[in-house]
Amino acid sequence: MPAPYLLAIDNGTQSVRALLFDLQGHLVDKSQVAITYQSPEPGWMEADADVFWQALCQACQQLWQTTSIAKSDIAGLVITTQRGTTLALDEHGQPLRPAMIWLDQRRAEHAPRLAWWWEAAFRAIGMRDTVRHFQKEAEANWIAQHQPGLWARTRTYLLLSAYLNYRFTGRFVDSIASQVGYVPFDYKKGHWAPPHDWKWQALPITPDMLPELVAAGTVIGEVSAQAAQDTGIPAGLRVLAGAADKACEVLGAGCLTPEIACLSYGTAATINTTTPRYLEATPFIPPYQAAVPGHYNTEVQITRGFWMVNWFKEQFGLHEQQQAVREGVTPESLFDALVGRVPPGAQGLMLQPFWNPGIKVPGPEAKGAVIGFGDVHTRAHLYRAILEGLAYALREAKERIERRGGAPITLVRVSGGGSQSDAAMQITANIFNLPCERPHLYETSGLGAAMIAAVGLGLHPDYATAVAAMSRMGQRFEPEPQHAATYQQLYRRVYCRMYKRLQPLYKDIRAITGYPSHD
Numbered sequence: 141m142p143a144p145y146l147l148a149i150d151n152g153t154q155s156v157r158a159l160l161f162d163l164q165g166h167l168v169d170k171s172q173v174a175i176t177y178q179s180p181e182p183g184w185m186e187a188d189a190d191v192f193w194q195a196l197c198q199a200c201q202q203l204w205q206t207t208s209i210a211k212s213d214i215a216g217l218v219i220t221t222q223r224g225t226t227l228a229l230d231e232h233g234q235p236l237r238p239a240m241i242w243l244d245q246r247r248a249e250h251a252p253r254l255a256w257w258w259e260a261a262f263r264a265i266g267m268r269d270t271v272r273h274f275q276k277e278a279e280a281n282w283i284a285q286h287q288p289g290l291w292a293r294t295r296t297y298l299l300l301s302a303y304l305n306y307r308f309t310g311r312f313v314d315s316i317a318s319q320v321g322y323v324p325f326d327y328k329k330g331h332w333a334p335p336h337d338w339k340w341q342a343l344p345i346t347p348d349m350l351p352e353l354v355a356a357g358t359v360i361g362e363v364s365a366q367a368a369q370d371t372g373i374p375a376g377l378r379v380l381a382g383a384a385d386k387a388c389e390v391l392g393a394g395c396l397t398p399e400i401a402c403l404s405y406g407t408a409a410t411i412n413t414t415t416p417r418y419l420e421a422t423p424f425i426p427p428y429q430a431a432v433p434g435h436y437n438t439e440v441q442i443t444r445g446f447w448m449v450n451w452f453k454e455q456f457g458l459h460e461q462q463q464a465v466r467e468g469v470t471p472e473s474l475f476d477a478l479v480g481r482v483p484p485g486a487q488g489l490m491l492q493p494f495w496n497p498g499i500k501v502p503g504p505e506a507k508g509a510v511i512g513f514g515d516v517h518t519r520a521h522l523y524r525a526i527l528e529g530l531a532y533a534l535r536e537a538k539e540r541i542e543r544r545g546g547a548p549i550t551l552v553r554v555s556g557g558g559s560q561s562d563a564a565m566q567i568t569a570n571i572f573n574l575p576c577e578r579p580h581l582y583e584t585s586g587l588g589a590a591m592i593a594a595v596g597l598g599l600h601p602d603y604a605t606a607v608a609a610m611s612r613m614g615q616r617f618e619p620e621p622q623h624a625a626t627y628q629q630l631y632r633r634v635y636c637r638m639y640k641r642l643q644p645l646y647k648d649i650r651a652i653t654g655y656p657s658h659d
Contacts, residue, residue, distance in 0.1 A: 144215035144599060147373065148589040149196060151175075151221040151300060152385055153243070153407050156192070158199040159583055160209055161590035163599055165610030167581050168209060171202035178238070183245035186238035189227055192300065193307055193370070200371040211374050217308070217363065218382040218593040220585055221301040223320035226279045229296040229303075236290050239300065240279040242321070243407075248282045251275035251342070258338045267424050273499050275342045278322035284344040291344060299323070301382065302351045308379050309361030312351040317383030317429045319353070327426035327436075328418045355433040356383045357596030380596045383431035386410055386439065388588030391431040393553040393579050394611035396603065401541075401549045403534055403568065403576075405558025409445025409493075411534045412437045413541060413549065421541045422500050431588055432603045438545065440537035444495035446558040448526050449475070451495070456519045472561070478520040479527065479563035484570060484623040485630055486521045488512040491529030492638050501540070502639060505646040509638060527564050528627075531571040532635040538572065552576045553613070555584035562617075569617040571631065573624040580612040587611065 143163060150157045155175055160168040173195045177187045204211070224242035227235055240246070251272050253259070262268040275281055284291040298306070299321055302314035319325040324332060324339035331353055333339045340346075354360060358381045368375035382388065386404055390412045395402040397414065404410045414430050419438050421427070427436040444451075453461065453471050460471040460478075494506040510525060538549055552574050558564050559578050569576040581587060591606040593599075600606040649655070 143213075144597075145209055145213050146590040146593045146599075147214050147217045147377075148382075148586040148593070149199075149217065149219045149304070150385065150388075150583065150586040150589065151192060151196065151219070151304065152585070153222045153241075156195040156199045157583065157586060158196075158203040159586040159590070160203065160207060160214070161587060161610070163594060163609065165580070165587055165590070165612065167583055167587070169203060169207035170583065171199045171206065173199040173202070177241060185241040185244040187241065188238050189235040189303060192239070192304065196304065197370045200373055204372045211372075214374070214377060215599065216359075216378045216380055216593045216597050217373060218380045218589045218596075219301060219304050219308075220382045220385050220388045220589040221299070221304065221318070223299075223318075223384045223386065224322070225300040226321060226323075227298050227300065227303050228283060228290070228294040229298065230293050231295045233296065233306065236293060237283070237287065239303075240282075244279070246279075246282050247276045248278065248285055250285070252281070252344075254338055254341045258341065262338075265424075269504070270424050270499055271338070271342065273504065274322060278343055280322065280343050280345050295349065296351070297323075297345055297349045298351055301384070305360060305379065305381070306351075308363055308367045310364055311361050313360045313381070314351045314353060315356045315358075315381035315383055316353050316433070317356040317387050317431050318381075320384050320386075320428050323350070327428060330429050354381050356381050356431050357433070357592050359596065378597070380593045382589045382592055384428070385585040386412065387428065387431040387437055388585040388592070389555050390414060390437055390588065391591055391603070391607070392584035392586070392588030392611060393555050394607045394613075395553055396432065396607055398545060398547040399550045401538060401552050403552060403554045403559075404556040405446045405530075405554060405564060406556035407445060407447045409442040409530050409534060409556075409558070410439050411537045411541070412439045413545070415545065419541075419545050421537065421544050425500060431592055438541050440534075440540065442493055442530060442533050442537075443498070444493065445530060446556065448493060448495065448530065449558065452523055452526060456522065472557075475523055476561055476563040478523045479567075481520045482524045484528075484567075485626050486525045486528060487516055488514065489517050489521045489525040490630065490634055490638065491522075491525040492635070492642070493526070493529040493533050494639075503643070505643065505650050506639070507646050507649065509642055511638070524567075527561075527567050528571065529635075531564075531568045532631055534568075535572055535631060536636065550574065553579060555579055555582075557582075562615075565615070565617045566620075569619045570623045571627045573619045573628065575619070576617045577613040578615050578617075580614045
């Protein structure tokens with residue numbers, strides 16, 4: 141009997157990928173379809189729910205045209221998706237409006253008042269602003285305030301992961317490890333918030349609107365006849381609860397223990413460790429449920445992470461875009477040559493990558509900054525400063541995790557699109573002054589999802605075995621002592637002091653210009 145294969149659907153921010161893995165972690169076949177979003181107003185970002193489903197169907201149908209793997213040899217299907225993208229469905233399970241994407245910048249104008257005891261408690265512990273931020277960011281509050289009639293017809297409120305599970309199985313069910321968003325979820329206990337929790341007062345959501353939650357790796361149903369017709373996936377194939385894409389990335393990179401950090405160089409840049417105990421790297425900001433049940437990811441996020449590379453390409457990379465067309469390569473692959481023209485430290489150009497405001501660290505007033513300009517500096521220096529600034533910010537987050545958790549991080553693994561840049565990898569190794577490893581394949585989140593399916597189906601007995609069998613490291617980048625010493629001084633003496641020095645100016649900028657606004 142042939143060895144079984146696993147089908148992972150990875151619905152990321154930029155594309156949907158249909159990925160076939162074997163039990164040794166080899167990516168056997170792959171198909172990819174880009175996702176197009178709409179922006180009816182500046183700062184809005186949304187897509188019809190059917191855009192995701194059609195892209196998924198197209199990716200699957202393309203896969204069957206190219207793979208030699210028999211469908212009968214596929215043991216199960218698992219889905220991982222972008223986080224924080226929400227859908228409102230009517231009583232028939234039909235979407236009432238386009239999905240609001242996690243990058244959407246709409247904010248609710250006012251925050252529902254909480255009971256006086258909650259207000260007093262949050263004020264006493266300095267958490268009131270964090271709760272207000274949660275309420276204003278919550279897509280459900282925006283819909284309830286701006287489209288009250290539509291919200292009154294909403295019977296089910298889902299994240300994208302649950303919606304795709306529903307399209308495959310007909311059940312409203314989702315993984316505990318997919319719950320990352322402005323929903324009434326208890327991150328510590330791993331279930332919907334209890335009835336007395338403040339989140340039920342902060343949001344217009346009621347318990348009956350939410351899907352059933354199960355542990356990652358749970359068989360949640362079978363591919364329905366309609367889904368089989370749409371996708372070409374065999375009807376009756378078992379569907380398993382997956383995890384959010386970042387959680388799957390951490391697992392796929394083999395980061396199972398607290399001393400190994402997983403950096404994700406994607407649209408958002410993140411640092412994560414996996415720990416069996418609940419640990420808030422930033423006070424009052426919860427860790428997320430890990431792909432491994434009973435564990436947590438101590439995530440710190442730089443919202444505009446390797447999005448900044450795309451920003452640089454659009455604003456300053458015309459030459460590379462034209463050259464890439466001539467040579468048949470990607471513009472990003474040519475940017476490494478820019479980095480090589482500039483010494484470590486970018487000759488004094490320092491970048492703080494807070495292109496988006498934060499909640500606490502950085503705060504809601506935060507803006508990006510570039511300091512140290514001189515006549516020697518070119519766009520090559522700016523590009524290097526972007527990569528260095530992101531690594532500085534993630535190193536600061538690493539030290540925050542270490543202070544709160546007590547365990548030193550001794551090894552870094554880097555996944556996501558930015559990990560394909562040798563320049564970014566070497567800069568990261570030097571700034572962290574730690575070895576940095578790149579996983580053996582780029583599709584790390586899909587690999588993590590396949591590991592979940594392998595354990596859930598009993599094809600590997602546990603996650604340690606699955607990681608040992610299915611993950612391997614590719615290239616390893618060692619810190620270069622001379623450059624690491626330069627970065628150490630720049631980090632301690634300049635970067636670590638930038639935000640505190642600039643914070644009053646950011647507040648004045650917001651007071652004068654109204655940007656960034658979170659009120």
